[in-house]
Amino acid sequence: MFSRRDFLKLSGVAAAASGLPLCAHPLSAADYTLDIAPYSLQISAKHSVKTTAYNQQVPGPLLRFKEGQPVTIEVTNQTGSEEVVHWHGLFLPPDVDGAMEEGTNPIPAGANARYTFTPRPAGFRWYHTHVFAGNDLKKGQYTGQHGFLLIEPRENPARYDREFFLALHDWDGQMLSSGDGSMNPAYNFSTINGKMLGFSEPLRAKQGERVLLHILNSSPTDAHWLALPGHEFQVIALDGNPVPKTQTVSMLRLAPAERVCALVEMKNPGIWVLGEVRKHIQSAGMGIVVEYSGSSGKPIWQQPHSLDWNYGQFSAPVSSSATGEQLIEVPLIFESKFAGHGAPDHWMINGKPFPNTDTLTLHQGQRYRLQFINRSNDDHPVHLHRHSFEVRSLPGNGPGSDAKVRGIIKDVILVDAQSRVDVEFTANNPGMTLFHCHQQNHMDLGFMMLFRYA
Incomplete structure (x- = not known):
């Protein structure tokens, strides 16, 4: 059967012949640089993961763009196979969007590529690899190739005192067969910002502050539920787009590639765990400590009784009248x-x-x-x-x-x-x-x- 792998091989040859912007020596300085290279990620005091990352960090560097202001990004591929960077959620031409199926040039091993575009729309986006992985769980989205991308709006969506960017990810997977004959990965470790619970620096805040959380699920395959005991999330945006009806909820669900922007009122002093609701995933490491200034003691976790999430709660009122739109x-x-x-x-x-x-x-x-x-x-x-x-x-x-x-x-x-x-x-x-x-x-x-x- 003609597979996605075969299609990508053919499209890669066609793209290389088309003169799209692969370059070994840039003519002028880029606004940003990304270096794709092997990396050993220390996820806890006892565990490390050999992976591929941007600029020797997981997640990759936060890219902050101005809406409508052109940017140029220089990408160097220091791996042994071709790569491509997808600018997820942006309205871009197909030759720079970052999908070889659309016609974006793959970046050969050892080569450079230059992406120039005008970023839009405003909001919380992200960037990641978009290559075939198959059964190689050290390639594609199974790696650490993901990073935050924020296109600054002309006006902030809400008042806040500080902001944090959080990426949820799963690591060290093995393909297991399910009852219907399909194969799905099972993971040994789960992290927030590349660190297991207890190994990363806490999120620090003061009583009375409004904290804006930008949360990304960069997992290759798994949805995740998050809760912060003693606090609630005021959801203001989904996938970087303001919701028509903000809602305060006790937990968040993010499918792979989804983003949630939520405000948290810091009004319950102490030391808490922001973590995955399902016990076995949190035990695998998916959590981070939230620490109020002046607080001490062990981090507190309180287990919710059920999983609760519904897109519909953020809907605008629905009119029953016909719009006449074809x-x-x-x-x-x-x-x-x-x-x-x-x-x-x-x-x-x-x-x-x-x-x-x-x-x-x-x-x-x-x-x-x-x-x-x-x-x-x-x-x-x-x-x-x-x-x-x-x-x-x-x-x-x-x-x-x-x-x-x-x-x-x-x-x-x-x-x-x-x-x-x-x-x-x-x-x-x-x-x-x-x-x-x-x-x-x-x-x-x-x-x-x-x-x-x-």
Whole structure:
């Protein structure tokens, strides 16, 4: 079968021949530099992970851009295989977006590449590798190649006294067979900002402060739930986009590649654990200490009784009146086909795996409703490159029911097993556009398709 690996080999050859901006000697200084190289990450006093990272740190350096102000980033690949950097959540041309399937140049081993673009839209974005990994759990999103990217808005979304950027990640995985014959990673370690609970510096704050948390789930495959005992999160943005209705919640859920921006009122002095709600994941290291000035003692954790999260709580009021807007509906059915006995075959969209999936033709200015119909027994965090979408329908309380929503703008959404989610977007950024599941193993096994502008 013609695989994603085969497609990337061919697209890499084509890109190298196209004269896209690979360079060995830059003509002028770049605004930022990223160095992709092997790295030994110390995640605890007793454990280290051999991985690949940006600028010898995990996460990579925080990049702060000004909306609408052009930037140039010089990337050097010091690994033994080709790489590419995807600027997740930005509205970019396909040749710099960072997906070889769209036509972005791969960076050969030992070579440099230069990305020049005008960053938009404002908000909390991120950057990461976008290469094939397969069964090599030392490549792709299984590595430490992820970093925060903040496009400064013209106005801050909320008043705050200090901010922290947090990345959730899982490490040292092994592929295990599930009951349906599919293969999924299981991890030995989980971290926040590359450190296990108790090994990193605490997040320090003072009583009465408003702390803004920018949280990213950079895990290659797993969703995570977070809680901070004695405190609540006021969610102000999802995937970097302000929510129409802010809500105060006791816990957060982030699927792979999702981001949440939340304010925390520091009004309960002490030393606390901000950590994964599920005990076995927190025991694997996913947590960080939050310390008030002047406090002492052991960090406190209080176990919530249930997992609680719902996109719909952030929705604007939904009007029952028709808008008159002409929509084109596009059903996208997610299914799996596995050979069994630990030998996965492929994931499919509308009955076909990538690169054999049908290409959706978009027309500039047209509004589309994508119907994500998940007939598989896995949850899928699906991502649309180079665009954002508005969530319009979520699973309801009973079979065949749904909940109408409005105004929630995202670029990744988790579609639960055996459920349906509808989103809408306007085709306003011409060029090849990739759609895929953000789980590395699902993407590598065919869960991708391309949208092409007419």
